[in-house]
Amino acid sequence: MPVRLAGKNASPYARLGNLKVLYLKLKSEFGFLDWWPGETPDKILIGAVLTQNTAWKNVEKAISNLEKAGMLSVCAIAGAENKTIEAEIRPSGFYRQKAAHLKGICMHIEENGGLSRFFRKDAHELRLELMALNGIGNETADSILLYAAGKPVFVIDAYTKRIMSRVYGISERLGYLSLQQIITNGIEKSIPLYKDFHAQLVELAKRYCRKKPLCGECPLRGFCLYANSSRA
Ligand code: SF4
The missing domain is CATH 1.10.1670.10 (Helix-hairpin-Helix base-excision DNA repair enzymes (C-terminal))
Structure with a gap:
């Protein structure tokens, strides 16, 4: 019934x-x-940024490129040249803008002690900090909070x-x-x-x-x- x-x-x-x-x-x-079983917080965060305005299959290609290039981490992206990031993430579309955003986000995290330390903040504080970065809106911030940082945010x-x-x-x-x-x-x-x-x-x-x-x-x-x- x-x-x-x-x-x-x-x-x-x-x-x-x-x-x-x-x-x-x-x-x-x-x-x-x-979703995201056994994946690293770095990979989930990078995927959440790259998935904006594109199909997930395109993000998978970009993630695979980054992985093969040894760049699938916040630390590696923060230290890479924009041109290098652009070349690897090209399949995800809007690659120049996304490379700039991704690098800015990763540099901010690295300058503040790295991802583990960044994710130790409480959900509210972390959300405000993420939302202040270029390339992160409500949906991306909350995807990172829930799936990468493990915070109870829908x-x-x-x-x-x-x-x-x-x-x-x-x-x-x-x-x-x-x-x-x-x-x-x-x-x-x-x-x-x-x-x-x-x-x-x-x-x-x-x-x-x-x-x-x-x-x-x-x-x-x-x-x-x-x-x-x-x-x-
Ligand atoms: S959820 Fe969507 S597809 Fe399902 S019954 Fe409602 S309108 Fe139709």
Whole structure:
């Protein structure tokens, strides 16, 4: 029997009480997704910067180039010439800008005692420091905080906004931090849960909740306002 949200007329905030149910439904469909298993914090941080405005397969090529060149670390990038970084990360697109940003971020970290020391700061302080660096916005900062530094910070991306809008009727124009707060108020504070929930939402968006959604096959069709409205 499908698990249903509270009545269709309930506010989005009341319906969000079912957020954990939604997560479990996705997990039972896709399994535990285990993003970045066994990867180094350096590699995760570099990948989080390179993935802006490009597909992940392009980032994988850039990361592979950096690895072969012995440059897949914050320390190595901080000490490299911009031209050298550009050549290795070219597949990730916007390579001149990304090389400059990456080098600036890595130099800042090295000048402040290296990555381990940098990540010892509390999440709030670290977020402010990351956000002050060129090339880091909300989503990149939170991806680094959660997946590289292991801080309990939920990552919001365009997929999250789309799914929250369609399933719960929350405006896609809602600000990043407001949506983040709504989601974290609806689930327990847990690093493994935050990591896997974000991964599940990305998987859902890629497989079913595309720009043109495939609601008939989607595991959330029993939950979703959009699927149960006349628009679907
Ligand atoms: S039912 Fe349709 S709109 Fe709702 S989450 Fe699934 S694919 Fe997206």
